[in-house]
Amino acid sequence: MTANVVNILMSGIFHAAILFLVSAGLQLVFGVQKIFNLACGSFYALGAYVGVSAVAAFTTAGGPPFLFIVPLALAGILVGSVGLVVERGLLRFVYDRDETFQLLLTFALVLMMEDAIRLTWGTAPQSTSGLYLLYGQARVLGAVIPVYNLIVIAASVLIAAGLGFMLTRTAFGRIIRAAADNREMAEALGVDMRGVYARVFTLGTALGTLGGALVIPATAAMSEMGIELIVEAFAVVVIGGLGSMRGALVGALVVGVLRSVAISVYPEIEMLLIYLIVIAVLLLRPRGLFGGAAA
Amino acid sequence: MTREAILEARDVRKLYGDFVALDGVSLAVGAGEFVSIIGPNGAGKSTLINVLTGVLRPTAGTVRFKERDAAGIGPVALTRLGLARSFQLVQIFPDLTVLETLLAPVISRLGRGTSLFRSLAGDREVQDGALEVAELFGLADKRHVPARQLPQGDKKLLDVASAFALRPEIILLDEPTSGVSTAEKSAIMEILVTASRRMGLKAIIQVEHDMDIVFGYSDRIVALHQGRVLADATPAAIRADARVVDMVIGRTHHLPSPPKGEAGRER
Amino acid sequence: MKGRVVLALAVAALLVLPLLLSPYRLLLMLPFMAYGVILLGLNLLFGYTGLVSFGHALFVGIGAYTGAFLTHAGIRSLEVIVLAAAVLGAVAAALVGLLCVRYVKIYFGMLTLAFGMVFYTFLLKFYRLTGGDEGMQVLRPLLLGLNLDAMPKTTYLVGPYYYYCLGVLVVAAAVMWRIVHSPFGLCLRTIRDNPVKAEALGVSVTRYRWYAFVISGVFAAVGGALLGPPTGNVDPTLAYWTHSGSLVFMALLGGFASFFGPVLGAFVFIFLQDAVMSVVPYWRLVFGAILAIIVIFAPGGLMGFFARPRPS
Numbered sequence: 001m002t003a004n005v006v007n008i009l010m011s012g013i014f015h016a017a018i019l020f021l022v023s024a025g026l027q028l029v030f031g032v033q034k035i036f037n038l039a040c041g042s043f044y045a046l047g048a049y050v051g052v053s054a055v056a057a058f059t060t061a062g063g064p065p066f067l068f069i070v071p072l073a074l075a076g077i078l079v080g081s082v083g084l085v086v087e088r089g090l091l092r093f094v095y096d097r098d099e100t101f102q103l104l105l106t107f108a109l110v111l112m113m114e115d116a117i118r119l120t121w122g123t124a125p126q127s128t129s130g131l132y133l134l135y136g137q138a139r140v141l142g143a144v145i146p147v148y149n150l151i152v153i154a155a156s157v158l159i160a161a162g163l164g165f166m167l168t169r170t171a172f173g174r175i176i177r178a179a180a181d182n183r184e185m186a187e188a189l190g191v192d193m194r195g196v197y198a199r200v201f202t203l204g205t206a207l208g209t210l211g212g213a214l215v216i217p218a219t220a221a222m223s224e225m226g227i228e229l230i231v232e233a234f235a236v237v238v239i240g241g242l243g244s245m246r247g248a249l250v251g252a253l254v255v256g257v258l259r260s261v262a263i264s265v266y267p268e269i270e271m272l273l274i275y276l277i278v279i280a281v282l283l284l285r286p287r288g289l290f291g292g293a294a295a
Numbered sequence: 296m297t298r299e300a301i302l303e304a305r306d307v308r309k310l311y312g313d314f315v316a317l318d319g320v321s322l323a324v325g326a327g328e329f330v331s332i333i334g335p336n337g338a339g340k341s342t343l344i345n346v347l348t349g350v351l352r353p354t355a356g357t358v359r360f361k362e363r364d365a366a367g368i369g370p371v372a373l374t375r376l377g378l379a380r381s382f383q384l385v386q387i388f389p390d391l392t393v394l395e396t397l398l399a400p401v402i403s404r405l406g407r408g409t410s411l412f413r414s415l416a417g418d419r420e421v422q423d424g425a426l427e428v429a430e431l432f433g434l435a436d437k438r439h440v441p442a443r444q445l446p447q448g449d450k451k452l453l454d455v456a457s458a459f460a461l462r463p464e465i466i467l468l469d470e471p472t473s474g475v476s477t478a479e480k481s482a483i484m485e486i487l488v489t490a491s492r493r494m495g496l497k498a499i500i501q502v503e504h505d506m507d508i509v510f511g512y513s514d515r516i517v518a519l520h521q522g523r524v525l526a527d528a529t530p531a532a533i534r535a536d537a538r539v540v541d542m543v544i545g546r547t548h549h550l551p552s553p554p555k556g557e558a559g560r561e562r
Numbered sequence: 563m564k565g566r567v568v569l570a571l572a573v574a575a576l577l578v579l580p581l582l583l584s585p586y587r588l589l590l591m592l593p594f595m596a597y598g599v600i601l602l603g604l605n606l607l608f609g610y611t612g613l614v615s616f617g618h619a620l621f622v623g624i625g626a627y628t629g630a631f632l633t634h635a636g637i638r639s640l641e642v643i644v645l646a647a648a649v650l651g652a653v654a655a656a657l658v659g660l661l662c663v664r665y666v667k668i669y670f671g672m673l674t675l676a677f678g679m680v681f682y683t684f685l686l687k688f689y690r691l692t693g694g695d696e697g698m699q700v701l702r703p704l705l706l707g708l709n710l711d712a713m714p715k716t717t718y719l720v721g722p723y724y725y726y727c728l729g730v731l732v733v734a735a736a737v738m739w740r741i742v743h744s745p746f747g748l749c750l751r752t753i754r755d756n757p758v759k760a761e762a763l764g765v766s767v768t769r770y771r772w773y774a775f776v777i778s779g780v781f782a783a784v785g786g787a788l789l790g791p792p793t794g795n796v797d798p799t800l801a802y803w804t805h806s807g808s809l810v811f812m813a814l815l816g817g818f819a820s821f822f823g824p825v826l827g828a829f830v831f832i833f834l835q836d837a838v839m840s841v842v843p844y845w846r847l848v849f850g851a852i853l854a855i856i857v858i859f860a861p862g863g864l865m866g867f868f869a870r871p872r873p874s
Contacts, residue, residue, distance in 0.1 A: 093858045111850030268687040275680045374764035388755035402745040403764030
């Protein structure tokens, strides 16, 4: 019985770990640039596919399968640089526009990336079959958990801590928080907003692509994964509060664990429960758990 | 000149957390009065306006419009009762023409807002009502110009005109001459006074910083300071009130001397 | 006057199209006309009231599945189906709208998206009722009481069904035209342009937004009901958030500041999608690029090139 509960919980936390990465990216971009990036799910998908390819190339080139997580994570991070291209090449043209247009531009990205991925990798699901259990399994309170999951959870926690550190202790982090709070004042104080925007968006994208890459061994890269994930990430940021990193963490845990519980108890309601919570949050406490007044 | 108060605020207090924006403000405006509210920034004028126009609910105290409770009932309900306002920062409908801007309040006044299938262009009563106001405010020849293309002075006039088009009993003008040149100011005020006479307005309340305008047109001046009414009297009495003079403009200046025909303005 | 001439020509062209176009092209006209009705409603909300809904496909789904349920239950009169869809769309929009119209901009978008996805999940998961991801069949409806089952499918669709849809589109356009040019329509535009000022002039912003939401929901459901019969099948993707996004895309493409812009947008979307698909299956790539170009360079859409960017 406990084993069952632990299983559900750990599965939920694993999903939350991935969700946190993607949502953190979403929150960063929203907090600073006030743009809700619908394409964050697409970047997640991109990271997943690139991750699969990277691992495949690695093992074909003779790399030891045991180290597969290295090319996986590296690919996930590096492909995040596509965010810079997107920001400089597309997004910066709409910074002064109504938020509807900004949202629609990110939707345009969703469309383009969905097909770009299909074009490059085809429609069949891609996976790193077999490598998932390479790190073995651990017994946690009677339940059997893949060690890979624990590694990802640990990595996500580390990244969360790293982001927290960056935001509170580094100059860049201070600039991010200043820009999120009051853009005009930050600019008046000499902050190069163009540079900040470019770096924030790239960082946000990289978090998403990394999330996509890391989830791959546990599942398969599929063409709808992007547009499906965005609604989960959207639920996370609504519950946690738009623009808040703590919100991303807590929201991801809520969504991840609830979804896991729902799947095992009453599969029909899975995402339905989450959406209803989103609606409830939007109606009762629109700024979510940690959202600021600006939200 | 005692009258039944049409709009009356009694002991209004408004708190924002610990901050006291209004501290027991009482104000009564009756028919035939032109009341100016003056005071430095932060005195609570905007808060008072928002309370009087039903946008804010007072923390304590009452606001009554013609004996009906008007505290926090919202701007829409207040327009139905007979109170209209214009805005300090000019508010227009950028993509609507001058005429369309004036059609809206007339539609609201005549209760035609939910007429889904009536032709607006063919509704003579609404069209004539809007045109009449446009002519009163000298905007008739610009009636097909989109509001965002108007010069600033005309935008201000349009903002005020649209409030007038509601044919309210009392109109509350929030700095009606701010942001326009001195030459245009008196023109606007003259139009205002003429229009209110023509349209049967019972009283005007204005918030103003320009003392020439204040002393040139008011029957009564209410001086607000730190959320309290410092003085509420005729212009002559206010001019003699050292506290007000200090508060408003410091000791080195004098309040304007009365222009001709200041007292007993007909309405 | 020029506008009226163009309009008359367009209607005349639509009337004679079955004599000119190939059956394949004519079959494309059917979803176009359905989307035309949907977009007319959506633009009341978007172009005229200034609200961007990312969950409008919810009502399209309601209309579509109404057709499925009714034809399964033996009620095959298209008039009844359309009427039922309108009523259900109105009820759903009234309820959802009640909750959503108190919010604006991104919160409105998020709420509508969430509601849309709730419906999608319901359609997907409660498969015993709705057929799950395979959806439900829609049987050939009776047109004006006439049972045309004997007709070959294509003949039925490019003949009587085509003219039926055209009729619905024309009626829908006429109704929406009246609404937009009524005192109510002007009030909506004041809300779009400056809600604070509108409120100060006596326009109940929230209540009028709600009316606009309900009307647009009705149009979407009616259009949705027309979408079912041509393919004979409805499925949950009709309610998915990307479908809602495509609706907004169509409005933007044609130009949301004009009355017919969104209908034009639906036309271009459907035919361009077909044209692209005949060459490569990657229509989303092309369309995504088009949307990006419109957003950045031509937010007025196609009508922005032809007419001044002002409604009516």
